[in-house]
Amino acid sequence: MTTIAPPPFDPELAAALAATGQDTVATGITPDTLADARAALLEGVPSVADLAADGTYDVEELAVPGPEGGQDVPLLVIRPRDAVGLRPVVYHTHGGGLIMGNNRFGVDLVLEWARELGLIVVSVGYRLAPEHPFPAGLDDAHAGLRWVHEHAGEIGGDARRIVLAGGSAGGTLAAALAQLTRDRGDVEVLGQLLMYPMLDDRNDSVSVRQMAGIGVWDGISNATGWSAWLAGRPGADAPRYAVPARERDLAGLPPAFLDVGSAETFRDEVVEYAGRIWAAGGEAELHVWPGAFHGFDFLAPQAELSQRARQARLHWLRRLLGE
Amino acid sequence: MQNLAGRLAAVDESAGAAIDVIAYFDRLAQSRAGLEQVVRGAAVLAGVPARLVDPSRRIQVRVEPDGVRTAHADPPDPRWRWHPVGPDGTGRVVLETDRRASLVDDMVLERAAMLAELVISRVRRPGPSPGPDCAVVEVVVDPHVLVDERLRAYRELGLPAGARALVVAWPGGHVQVVAAGAPLPDAPRLGVGTAVDAPDLPISAARARTALRFSADDTADDPGARVVHADDLGGLELIAAAVDAGAPPTADLRSLRRAAEEIPHLVLTLTRYAASASIRAAAAALFVHHSTLQDRLDHAERLLGWDVRQPAGRLRLQMALAERLLRR
Numbered sequence: 001m002t003t004i005a006p007p008p009f010d011p012e013l014a015a016a017l018a019a020t021g022q023d024t025v026a027t028g029i030t031p032d033t034l035a036d037a038r039a040a041l042l043e044g045v046p047s048v049a050d051l052a053a054d055g056t057y058d059v060e061e062l063a064v065p066g067p068e069g070g071q072d073v074p075l076l077v078i079r080p081r082d083a084v085g086l087r088p089v090v091y092h093t094h095g096g097g098l099i100m101g102n103n104r105f106g107v108d109l110v111l112e113w114a115r116e117l118g119l120i121v122v123s124v125g126y127r128l129a130p131e132h133p134f135p136a137g138l139d140d141a142h143a144g145l146r147w148v149h150e151h152a153g154e155i156g157g158d159a160r161r162i163v164l165a166g167g168s169a170g171g172t173l174a175a176a177l178a179q180l181t182r183d184r185g186d187v188e189v190l191g192q193l194l195m196y197p198m199l200d201d202r203n204d205s206v207s208v209r210q211m212a213g214i215g216v217w218d219g220i221s222n223a224t225g226w227s228a229w230l231a232g233r234p235g236a237d238a239p240r241y242a243v244p245a246r247e248r249d250l251a252g253l254p255p256a257f258l259d260v261g262s263a264e265t266f267r268d269e270v271v272e273y274a275g276r277i278w279a280a281g282g283e284a285e286l287h288v289w290p291g292a293f294h295g296f297d298f299l300a301p302q303a304e305l306s307q308r309a310r311q312a313r314l315h316w317l318r319r320l321l322g323e
Numbered sequence: 324m325q326n327l328a329g330r331l332a333a334v335d336e337s338a339g340a341a342i343d344v345i346a347y348f349d350r351l352a353q354s355r356a357g358l359e360q361v362v363r364g365a366a367v368l369a370g371v372p373a374r375l376v377d378p379s380r381r382i383q384v385r386v387e388p389d390g391v392r393t394a395h396a397d398p399p400d401p402r403w404r405w406h407p408v409g410p411d412g413t414g415r416v417v418l419e420t421d422r423r424a425s426l427v428d429d430m431v432l433e434r435a436a437m438l439a440e441l442v443i444s445r446v447r448r449p450g451p452s453p454g455p456d457c458a459v460v461e462v463v464v465d466p467h468v469l470v471d472e473r474l475r476a477y478r479e480l481g482l483p484a485g486a487r488a489l490v491v492a493w494p495g496g497h498v499q500v501v502a503a504g505a506p507l508p509d510a511p512r513l514g515v516g517t518a519v520d521a522p523d524l525p526i527s528a529a530r531a532r533t534a535l536r537f538s539a540d541d542t543a544d545d546p547g548a549r550v551v552h553a554d555d556l557g558g559l560e561l562i563a564a565a566v567d568a569g570a571p572p573t574a575d576l577r578s579l580r581r582a583a584e585e586i587p588h589l590v591l592t593l594t595r596y597a598a599s600a601s602i603r604a605a606a607a608a609l610f611v612h613h614s615t616l617q618d619r620l621d622h623a624e625r626l627l628g629w630d631v632r633q634p635a636g637r638l639r640l641q642m643a644l645a646e647r648l649l650r651r
Binding site: 008009010011012014015016017018019020021044298299300301302303304306307 | 344348350353368389
């Protein structure tokens with residue numbers, strides 16, 4: 001594999017990364033180092049009490065029926081205390097490469113939308129690979145989504161306005177859920193918000209090679225995540241919905257919002273996925289943030305680029321939800 | 324996975340945080356960051372609002388600790404911590420806090436000031452801008468431009484909103500807007516307008532231009548005050564209006580001009596005399612003995628045809644000298 005120079009990082013993002021005292025974050029993860037990586041990812045993740053933000057939100061932990069024959073699925077339900085009536089629901093699938101994280105990871109960013117637009121946030125705790133390879137995680141996420149759709153009123157949610165949202169591997173699940181519910185017709189999904197989503201197990205694009213060992217989440221970590229998710233199966237034999245980018249038919253999907261950094265592993269696959277949605281006559285809004293690494297807005301939320309990225313998502317949601 | 328602010332909060336007050344601060348600004352310096360990025364770094368790392376102000380370069384940047392850039396809210400508090408930017412000392416990086424000194428705050432201020440200086444020298448002229456900044460100022464002082472548009476231009480000049488300002492007029496037609504109470508620019512000649520609220524700056528500009536006409540290079544050939552304040556003109560503004568309206572030169576001015584052709588340095592002598600409280604003071608300003616000055620005034624009075632040492636004659640002299648300046 002030849003090395004290709006990556007695009008330079010945005011100045012503020014590069015500075016924030018440098019100030020964390022490390023050159024890279026979540027790169028080179030292998031099955032041997034997974035336990036440490038899991039702990040590092042959850043460092044600083046908010047507690048349920050943190051999420052309540054001194055009474056700004058009501059936070060409730062539910063356990064709802066899981067996939068057939070399976071265990072219950074934990075749902076974290078967060079509702080702005082000042083929300084009135086039935087509000088749109090953001091169904092959040094957390095990131096962490098399909099192998100790390102919990103349903104509080106990355107929720108802080110989603111809560112900003114909840115506060116701005118008065119949305120109900122439901123964050124699902126799905127089973128992680130490699131202990132539980134595909135389809136366990138997607139089945140859990142799907143079961144949770146079906147419960148939300150059927151019981152929306154019980155959590156103050158509007159069943160006709162459910163938006164899927166997820167960053168990184170959360171984007172894998174959100175994109176897969178959009179495909180699955182399109183085909184089964186069991187849940188009406190209004191839109192899918194995919195933040196720097198992990199979409200393609202092939203892991204061989206130019207951006208993957210450019211970012212080898214650089215920035216946040218490189219090709220080695222990515223291979224570890226996909227291999228665990230697919231239980232070592234070759235991707236070409238992957239079952240339907242396991243790998244969103246391998247879905248042949250991208251027509252008829254709910255409107256999509258996609259964003260990605262120009263300096264991250266997922267750049268090319270996200271751009272390609274958006275292009276295929278358009279080619280299939282679908283609706284997609286794509287933002288490629290210059291010089292951004294994976295999860296930039298999470299690592300450096302104050303940076304100008306992060307502020308702009310958050311604004312773009314908020315604007316899309318506002319239009320989509322008619323708020 | 325902690326974000327930057329979370330990490331700094333966790334290692335606050337320690338050398339570890341200071342190292343993070345150094346790494347942050349070093350990396351920012353390597354990749355061509357702008358001034359806003361520098362100020363944002365200071366605000367985020369210190370966890371309080373930060374400002375960069377440099378009146379001589381019209382730089383004003385304020386960023387909240389959440390990274391959002393805002394307009395300057397309040398006048399600066401003298402207790403806030405700050406560090407000068409650059410050797411000329413006109414700029415400052417400010418942290419909006421009066422908490423006790425800490426290693427991290429000191430490091431943030433020092434590094435931010437260093438980088439700000441670097442950015443300023445890279446993207447701007449090295450020194451304070453010497454002359455007035457035409458296009459934007461022209462909008463601010465143009466009475467034919469809508470008030471909203473003028474106020475927008477006013478903000479662009481970086482002057483504090485809501486504060487009073489005045490216009491100074493330079494020879495050659497340029498004008499400049501200066502915050503009321505701020506030091507005046509160093510110029511060979513200046514007309515200084517009245518301090519007004521921003522919407523009234525066109526009035527200040529008109530008066531500054533009038534004041535400029537009463538100023539002089541203060542040389543032997545062109546004696547008079549170099550800096551003239553419109554507020555000090557009083558009724559002299561009426562003479563300017565009369566001249567503009569086409570009034571012919573007065574008989575006193577014609578006499579003055581004729582006399583000036585016969586006596587060298589007459590205008591200089593009379594100008595110094597008219598500006599002084601006494602004959603002795605005028606003689607000192609002219610570096611002559613007071614009896615010499617008395618002799619020259621005798622000579623001047625014969626040619627002018629009136630007594631410049633009586634109160635009424637002194638007023639006539641001052642009017643004639645003012646008219647001379649207007650009709651140069």
